[in-house]
Amino acid sequence: MRCFSKKGFSGTSVRDIADKASVNVSAISYHFKGKQGLLEYAITHYYEAYFVEIEKTLRKNEALSALDKLKELIFAIIQYKYQNHQFSYFIHRELSFDSIFVREIVVTYLAKENHLLSETFLEAMQGKYHVNKRHFLFMQLKGMLMTPFMFHSETQNQMIGSYSTENFVRHYTEVINEWLDFSVRELTVK
Known part of the structure; x- marks a missing residue:
């Protein structure tokens, strides 16, 4: 993950991966059929664990209001992505x-993530806004969920050690929650 994160898929060679993992190049070929197979395995593992977290969060918070359930989901998403930040x-x-x-x-x-998130978001917005406004608000929410992972250097400057990572996740999700509260409370259907 460090190699892919640092150099991208195209810029990373099987030799780079083998050196970093202290294994023989042929071991990567044998177990994963090359760099592409290794990446497919890694992405599958990442997303399968991600959806386990999302579904667990949704089940655990079924009794909450739709808005509070959405807030818990957002926290779980940001936390998972930071735990697997590279x-x-x-x-x-x-x-x-x-x-x-x-x-x-x-x-x-991405389609599954979009479905689970939009379903929870629309439940929280429950009849508020014209369909176009809901769509734009949902796009804004998705943007906020991606932003920390698009601007690596900015977020890295905010974190040093796990304590700072936990604080960043907590503070960042608090800001999203304030945006959600404003969106639900202040804006009206037009």
């Missing part, structure tokens, strides 16, 4: 470059 940075960077290979691998996962 790979989160890599995926978001590769998607911003419109890497066809990465996009092909993650398209199903």
